[in-house]
Amino acid sequence: MxxxxxxxxxxxxxxxxxxxxxxxxxxxxxxxxxxxxxxxxxxxxxxxxxxxxxxxxxxxxxxxxxxxxxxxxxxxxxxxxxxxxxxxxxxxxxxxxxxxxxxxxxxxxxxxxxxxxxxxxxxxxxxxxxxxxxRKSKMTLLKKEFDIFTQVNGETFAQLVVRYCHLVNEMKRLGIDKPDYEYVDKLADALPEELGLFIMIQQSNLVVYPG
Known part of the structure; x- marks a missing residue:
């Protein structure tokens, strides 16, 4: 057992x-x-x-x-x-x-x-x-999808996160990589406004920006 x-x-x-x-x-x-x-x-x-x-x-x-x-x-x-x-x-x-x-x-x-x-x-x-x-065309499409990523109408928080994780995994699988702070910023921008304060607190505590 x-x-x-x-x-x-x-x-x-x-x-x-x-x-x-x-x-x-x-x-x-x-x-x-x-x-x-x-x-x-x-x-x-x-x-x-x-x-x-x-x-x-x-x-x-x-x-x-x-x-x-x-x-x-x-x-x-x-x-x-x-x-x-x-x-x-x-x-x-x-x-x-x-x-x-x-x-x-x-x-x-x-x-x-x-x-x-x-x-x-x-x-x-x-x-x-x-x-x-x-593969080259798919990489271009994934980069564009990342740039415009946002929450869609009727999508729950959980669904948004799952969709975002899938996108990031697909990017990494094809060799597209970005600094961690860019991934955090993009997800933060896509989240509902009511979570904005929470995200700002998390970013200030966890993210160290270059420079």
């Missing part, structure tokens, strides 16, 4: 630990690519993870491997693969397994590749290049 109470009392900590494991990977699983827009930061973590734990496997990325075919143009059965090809075949399959663990299934389906790990890695790179302009 005590263990259950401890579990229930620390949901945010547990969630943070799960998010860190997904982002950085563990000894048993690679970092997860949950959204294609996260590719730039994920690619560095994934490369470091694989090279550190599966160095030989990483070479499947550097040189494309094609499963040998027989005279009929069909892939060899496993029993037909010669000894010299077995290590490359295993390397390819291990790398493919890491990709399948790391990349969310629906994202994997969006990639255009020929099935080799080499082509999958380059398909990810090409997909990110295509997303670059979209």
């Amino acid at each position: 005590e263990k259950l109470s401890a579990f229930a009392s620390q949901p945010s900590t547990l969630l943070q630990n799960i998010n860190v494991d997904n982002e950085m990977g563990t000894s048993n699983k690679p970092p997860n690519l949950l959204r294609m827009e996260d590719y730039p930061s994920w690619a560095d973590k994934f490369e470091t993870y694989v090279q550190a734990l599966y160095y030989e496997t990483w070479t499947a990325i550097e040189e494309e491997y094609v499963i040998p075919k027989n005279e009929n143009g069909s892939n060899y059965r496993l029993s037909q693969i010669v000894e010299g090809d077995k290590s490359m075949f295993l390397r390819e399959k291990k790398m493919l397994n890491l990709f399948q663990q790391a990349i969310k299934a629906e994202n994997f389906q969006l990639l255009q590749h020929n099935g080799s790990c080499y082509s999958i890695w380059h398909a990810l790179l090409n997909k990110d290049r295509g997303n670059h302009d979209m």
Whole structure:
């Protein structure tokens, strides 16, 4: 019962630990690519993870491997693969397994590749290049949304704070960051007027402005 109470009392900590494991990977699983827009930061973590734990496997990325075919143009059965090809075949399959663990299934389906790990890695790179302009446009929109952020008609205090936190999280996820006092000022400006005095007191007590 005590263990259950401890579990229930620390949901945010547990969630943070799960998010860190997904982002950085563990000894048993690679970092997860949950959204294609996260590719730039994920690619560095994934490369470091694989090279550190599966160095030989990483070479499947550097040189494309094609499963040998027989005279009929069909892939060899496993029993037909010669000894010299077995290590490359295993390397390819291990790398493919890491990709399948790391990349969310629906994202994997969006990639255009020929099935080799080499082509999958380059398909990810090409997909990110295509997303670059979209990410840039989204950053511009988020900055504008932050600049004009205010309470909307009928919105409760709780709803406003949730919407604001979501906006700030989206900005930080895309690499947009601002000094803490700007975040505080923007939220203070958006709050109902009746909270103005309270906010002024909190700002004078907690916020240290530069200069």
